[in-house]
Amino acid sequence: MNRKVVIVVSVALILTLAYAGMVGLKSLKKQPQKDINRKKVPFVKVEQVNYQAIATPIVEKGRLLSNLEVNLSSEVPGRIVEVGVPLKVGQRFKKGDLLIQIYDTDARMDLQAKKSQFLNKLAQCLPDIRIDYTDRFDAWMDFFNAIDLEKALPELPEITTGKEKVFLASRNILGDYYAIKSSEVKLSKYRIYAPFTGSYVQVSTQKGAVAGMGAKLAGLIESSKLELQVPVESEDIKWLRIGDQVDVLTSDGEKIAYGKLIRKSEFVDEGTQSIAVFVGLKTNNSELYQGQYLTAKFNGKLIDQVMEIPRNAVFRSNRVFVVEENMLKEKQINVLKRNENTLIFNGLTKGELLVTTVPVKAAENMKVQILK
Incomplete structure (x- = not known):
């Protein structure tokens, strides 16, 4: 019995000494020292504030409309006995052509x-x-x-x-x-002639039918005079003036016509919060059709003493960061115009270093390095 106790005690002692030795050896191993004070300083791109004159072009899509669209009706009743031009949607006619003759x-x-x-x-x-x-x-x-x-x-x-x-x-x-x-x-009035060169967009009668007094017989559009209706954001309408030259482009960016801004609406569309402007086209292009969507490029006005920067450089609508002594400083700017990817502003001191790529979790007095 004493022998068994001695054996158990000896084994326990050996295991204890072995564990103690392992702990001691592990403590002798040199641990890497952590530099808790060392932080990674982010790099930022900056642009020196420099003001100049900048154009304010506006590019928007619009729908092509006929400058003149009328409903054809008869001022006298009677049976239609002749049509000089086929009563078909899309049928073209020239000014002065006999369209409809009523029994007279x-x-x-x-x-x-x-x-x-x-x-x-x-x-x-x-x-x-x-x-x-x-x-x-x-x-x-x-x-x-x-x-x-x-x-x-x-x-x-x-x-x-x-x-x-x-x-x-x-x-x-x-x-x-x-x-x-x-x-x-x-x-x-028993003979109805084309008031202009154009085509039918709607037909409600045919030869042999009885035309009622004042009843609509067809819808006509003038195809030689077209205008582009373009919705413009209400905040941009101030940059457009009646008489401005406008380039008209296809969806591929190809210029197919040019025009002139002929009028602006005096109200805001409730659904889109935009204001419709109308561009009169000057072109002999026969491949332009009512209802076609085209792009209008307005030159806008020239603004003096301003600068253009990416929109993502601005936060909270009108705030930017500048770099002073390698630290971020928040500044307020005066935004004059917002484009799709950029905006035009002033309000900073010339020569300041404006941050164009704002780092993640940027904050006032954050240390940064300028990317050169």
Whole structure:
């Protein structure tokens, strides 16, 4: 029994001495000394503040519209008997082309009957004019001979005296004359001619259909005069002036036309918070179409004594960092214009070192190194 105790005690003692030896050897190993005071100083890019005159171009996309779009309607009712240009969407026409003719035989016959009655009444008046107004007879006789039932009435002879005027009024010559002129105007409305060169964008009728008075027959656009409607941010509208030259580009950046700023809206769109401006195009390019989206490049104004920097150099809307004695200092700037990737400002002292790449977790008095 004593022998077993001795063995157990001996083994325990040996293990204890071995563990103590290992700990001692480990403590003799030299540990690397940590420099808790050493921190990595970040590098920053800076740009020396230097003011100059900078243009304020504005590039926005807009939709091409016709300068003139009208609804075609009839001022007289009747059946459409002829169309000079096919009534099809997209069909082009020239100014003065006959678009629609409405049945007018009844109206034409009625007009000729009125002219015949007028001739009869005038013939009865000529003998009295020969006797009472001898010096006016030749003028009225020439007027009588010039009347053609198939043509518009000629102009009335000039009435030179009050007595002559009373005579004509008593015979209702003047009333009948102007009634016929009114019927001539009405007859002309049975033929509808193209008011400009353009094309159909909407068609609501066809040959053989009955045109109601005032009913819409088709929609027309003028294709030779186009304008670009461009939404511009309300804060940028101050840089644009009526009459400014504008370059018009495709989505690939190719210039296809140039124009002039012709008008600006006087209200802000509630949905986009933008203001619409309109560019009149000057081009003979036949490949421009209503509804097409194009890019407008406005030159804007020239601003003196300003500087342009990346937008990511600015934080909290109008704050930047400058480097003074290798430390960051927060400064406020005066932002004049914001572009897509840059902004234009002033408000710093010329020669200051403005940080253009702000380090992560940048703060006032943070030590930095300038990247050269």
